[in-house]
Amino acid sequence: MAFRKRRDALRSILSGSSCVHPGSVYDATSIRIAEDLGFPVGMFGGSVASLAVLGDPDITLITLTELAEQMRRMSRAASLPVLVDADHGYGNALNVRRTVQELEAAGAAGLTIEDTLLPQAFGEAKAQLISLEEGVGKMKGALDGRGDPSLVIIGRTGAASITSLEDAIKRAKAYEAVGVDALFFTGIKNRAELEAIAAATTLPIVLGGAPEEINALDYLAGQRVRIALQGHAPFAAATQAVYETLKALRDGQSPKHLKGLASSELTERVMRGADMKKRGAELLGLRK
Numbered sequence: 001m002a003f004r005k006r007r008d009a010l011r012s013i014l015s016g017s018s019c020v021h022p023g024s025v026y027d028a029t030s031i032r033i034a035e036d037l038g039f040p041v042g043m044f045g046g047s048v049a050s051l052a053v054l055g056d057p058d059i060t061l062i063t064l065t066e067l068a069e070q071m072r073r074m075s076r077a078a079s080l081p082v083l084v085d086a087d088h089g090y091g092n093a094l095n096v097r098r099t100v101q102e103l104e105a106a107g108a109a110g111l112t113i114e115d116t117l118l119p120q121a122f123g124e125a126k127a128q129l130i131s132l133e134e135g136v137g138k139m140k141g142a143l144d145g146r147g148d149p150s151l152v153i154i155g156r157t158g159a160a161s162i163t164s165l166e167d168a169i170k171r172a173k174a175y176e177a178v179g180v181d182a183l184f185f186t187g188i189k190n191r192a193e194l195e196a197i198a199a200a201t202t203l204p205i206v207l208g209g210a211p212e213e214i215n216a217l218d219y220l221a222g223q224r225v226r227i228a229l230q231g232h233a234p235f236a237a238a239t240q241a242v243y244e245t246l247k248a249l250r251d252g253q254s255p256k257h258l259k260g261l262a263s264s265e266l267t268e269r270v271m272r273g274a275d276m277k278k279r280g281a282e283l284l285g286l287r288k
């Protein structure tokens, strides 16, 4: 299985004893840059998927087909293992099963399924959760959809900031009991909350954005956190760079004097230019 190595690499991070930050990736070039810089894993967040594909906010407008296609492009471009934020699995537990099948075929190393009620319900501005029973059904659907046993399935709950810490623990234990590979928590506010979660569960933990006081890697590793997200600054940086460049050009700046552009060496590396030239020479009989 071509994607096996990536999935095994993600599994070894989860079964190891340290905590890593993933590179936030969202397209073919960002995954190559993260890979070249030596990140051990990439995180493909739902928020950046929406921005990269649609230019929209993170409100579940993107479709499974669009998400999987973007993942497929990334899988082709690099072999960095990628953990995909599959939101609520794009529907009910049967849709979750299909989501897992598609993301597996697209080369994801792992994916998260969360128990948030998505898309947003009518007449309720605050985030809501589906029931624990429905959440368990979704985790079972995810595991049932997996064809390659090395694909990593992670149960995610935002209960800590939506209902209560106790509810987050109850849900995590229920997801753990049906056989997910790891647990993903968002909305953890302090050390005491993380420690309560770590003490009540046994699986490796993935942490969505954590406040300053709990983000030291050594401390997190001691609480069984194996992957700690750091948001999606690369996308924000790219947006700013495009903005500055277009603005300078609109204001009459000559392209030669633009600042902050990728060097030709960096561009060459990101597009794997040397490799393509070599193939061009071999396959098209091109000479230098």
Ligand SMILES: O=C([O-])CC(=O)C(=O)O
Pocket (backbone or CB within 6 Å): 043, 044, 045, 046, 047, 048, 058, 085, 208, 229, 231, 232
């Ligand atoms: O997965 C992440 O990186 C956090 C998240 O939910 C998103 O960005 O959509």
Ligand SMILES: [Mg+2]
Pocket (backbone or CB within 6 Å): 045, 046, 047, 058, 085, 087
């Ligand atoms: Mg998300």
